[in-house]
Amino acid sequence: MKFYFKLQFKRIKRMLIDIRINPYLGLILAVILFIASSKYLFYRTPYAEWIYVLLGISVILKLGERNRNEQLISIFRKKTYYKIRFLENTFFAFPFMLYFLYERKYSMILVLAILSILIAPLNFKQNLNFTIPTPFKKYPFEFIVGFRKVFLLYLFSYFICFKAIQIENFNLALFSLGSIYLISVLHYLKPENSFFVWIYSINSKVFLRKKINTAFICSSLLALPNLVVLLLFYKETYLKIVAVILFGIILLISIIFAKYSTFPYEMNLPEILLYFFSLWVPPMFLVIIPLFYIRSIRRLDSILK
């Protein structure tokens, strides 16, 4: 069991090194990011503690994936297997518990602890026999794959829009529109196998243009319900709505360029930091878009030549 955990830490370390992040720096960054986002969440909403429990549980549920656990069962004795599952769940729930302690939400520590123990013996199989329908049949693959993976997030965004109208909160409704684009960005974080770029009989510029077209069409389709609702209830503020859509499209264009700027490898820390920094300082997009574009063309040329 000790060797298993050593191996897991080695794997995490190797993964970080692969994306050129110093493991120790990565750890420090993760802690800072975790504390900052937790503080922000608790500052912004009164429902933070429940959202926080949900976040903690969703991390733990990932560990309950059946294929992974069947492998563990086949390797270890049952007693050891349960020990591993319990320790893993506790390890991932621990940061959330610590923050609850800081916020003096003692009852929530108990809720999270009980749930992580109760979940330990459970395995969850992804239902691959049911094909989730998508409206993007003609546009494989980013939005088809992405939509199927995170469709609950899109539904949640529509729910926020509905709630925003109910409580007459324009900013929240506007956020729900922007969140569609933020969720869409998630579809571009991981590079596909280079085979799926190699198959194209077009040059790099046309390839990127195609990718942007697909992102524009698919994200517009997903944003349509929120957009219609916003225009129905707040049509006088259409300029703000247009600004959010434009910003969303800029986010998508820049993530596409960022992704292919390191292709076929995953984005490195500098690209990730530049992207997130630009989110806070939007004029930076004027710098990073051409920068990532030039790099993408260079990378893609070697495959599509």
Next chain:
Amino acid sequence: MITVQNLSKSYGNNHVLKDLNLSLHKGNIYGFVGENGAGKTVLFRCIAGLENYKGKVISDYQILKNHLGFLHTYPFIMSRITGWEYLKLLCLARNIKTDNFKEWNIFELPLNQYTETYSTGMIKKLAFMGILLQQNEIYILDEPFNGVDIHSNILILEIIAKLKSLNKIILISSHIFSTLSECCDEIRLLKNGVFHKTVKKTEFIQLEDEMKEFIIGNRIDKLNIK
């Protein structure tokens, strides 16, 4: 026609392919044999432009890869993509507008299911269907018979024969010599990064015997099975 001139490929100090020369003509099927790690796949990847290499690959086409279908030993699939969507992606990549894959589905694959639910053989058949749909001029088939059921193997052999009759260039690797001897016009034995031997159809049996002799030798006796 494709001409490979002085093609070499190294990974650090490991020289996988050494100064290979090769001429590939339309309407011919070329077989490649060799032990695991002999460099067959690397050679295919170099011809396809998926690897950087020293030397030249010259063809009648301005960009060879745009007319080339590559069936990998373990075809790449994506999660949460159905067979239909996989085929659509491969067609769109070559600007082929077709949507109706039912007629093409001679392997009777469940095209509406996620490819993650497919078996090894089903994935290979799907990937093969994909490159056929692309109407390529050159086909590289890396272990096309591996993991595929016997019925489908018969179909694959027939498809390869049809491609030959359509004047396509076909490169195949296989560890099952009989499948190659059945369909190839020429077989090359790749060993230590060079073509150790090139034989025409009339000499296939001789090559197989030589390979058996070399591979088996006295190894079985060494096992001392009682």
